[in-house]
Amino acid sequence: MTASVVITGLGITAPNGLGTEDYWSATCAGKSGIGRITRFDPSSYPSRLAGQVPGFQDEEYLPSRLLPQTDRVTRLALVATDWALADAGVNPGELPDFDMGVITAAGAGGFEFGQGELQSLWSRGSQYVSAYQSFAWFYAVNSGQISIRNGMKGPSGVVVSEGAGGLDALAQARRQIRKGTSLIVTGGIEAPVCPWGWVAQLATGRLSTSDRPDHAYLPFDREAAGYVPGEGGAILIAEDADAARSRGARIYGEIAGYGATIDPRPGSGREPALRKAIQVALADADASPSEIDVVFADGAGDRGGDRIEAEALAAVFGERAVPVTVPKTMTGRLYAGGAPLDLAAALLSIRDGVIPPTTNVDPSEDYRLDLVTGSPRKTAVRTALVVARGTGGFNSAVVVRAAD
The missing domain is CATH 3.40.47.10 (Thiolase/Chalcone synthase)
Structure with missing residues (x-):
């Protein structure tokens, strides 16, 4: 096992x-x-x-x-x-x-x-x-x-x-x-x-x-x-x-699933590979899309990058089917430090039953997301997905789950 x-x-x-x-x-x-x-x-x-x-x-x-x-x-x-x-x-x-x-x-x-x-x-x-x-x-x-x-x-x-x-x-x-x-x-x-x-x-x-x-x-x-x-x-x-x-340690949560892909060469005509990374992470966690309580999104902050991520999330979960948040609107994008910080926030969401907000954003209806804005959303969180992307076509996704 x-x-x-x-x-x-x-x-x-x-x-x-x-x-x-x-x-x-x-x-x-x-x-x-x-x-x-x-x-x-x-x-x-x-x-x-x-x-x-x-x-x-x-x-x-x-x-x-x-x-x-x-x-x-x-x-x-x-x-x-x-x-x-x-x-x-x-x-x-x-x-x-x-x-x-x-x-x-x-x-x-x-x-x-x-x-x-x-x-x-x-x-x-x-x-x-x-x-x-x-x-x-x-x-x-x-x-x-x-x-x-x-x-x-x-x-x-x-x-x-x-x-x-x-x-x-x-x-x-x-x-x-x-x-x-x-x-x-x-x-x-x-x-x-x-x-x-x-x-x-x-x-x-x-x-x-x-x-x-x-x-x-x-x-x-x-x-x-x-x-x-x-x-x-x-x-x-x-x-x-x-x-x-x-040893009696307090456990924040389990690293239940992981997936990573590389985007195809620009101009190749092939679709971005972010959706596949998410699907691989879900499969690795043996989790269905309906089990995900919140997505901590990458949030590129440009129209092209945001569209790719929103389309990937809609393809996996359905339109507005899962709460999405980008707490890095309060910190900026921290490069290699950003996804670990989002992962920590996801574990704290599981601990406290709250989804932190995405600040300052007036979400565009074009993206078809249930973006948590304005104030935190109180809700039970057992399983969360963290999405991250890097310059050069890197895509990664991790599923974290409450420890039994």
């Missing part, structure tokens, strides 16, 4: 909340963390809004020796991991090293650290470039630093599939647990809000240029015109269900 994999711990650093309960209360209240960029002067850029994690003081959470060798993205990830482990009731020092692994997702890496070292190179000379530049910028650095800090020597790695990566990392974690590893730290955190990172994002041509935080990111709205990026995400503790129960 295939082992069940469950989530026992959540660690969240999000633009609208630092810590799981702060994030969740803000999200259910419709509180946004999107605003004008403060980490650098955005005046000369066409896009000037972002979701930024508030109140995060590195030195309050991490030893001083780590600060010179880490980018903001890694500091956020290390702290989120500490919180997730504490939430799960896990002390890594009490577990065998090779029974614990780390598999995270990344869309980029340490942008800000790399920018600083390049500035030192060109303005002062090579002797002023930090030796830590060799790894602090690297997209695998979060997995490495988490494993070192916590003595985790089991299966580890990083998944790079942009916005879909957080779900793909979770699937890799589930696979390793089914092979025998007891616990995997997984999820994703991003921190691309710096000039170098900003230029890279602007090159996609998909960022909103609105200066109104309440009007800049409008998935499934007729006025959708791009998305707002953000920093942060979620780290999750995935465990073998039997092992978690044997």
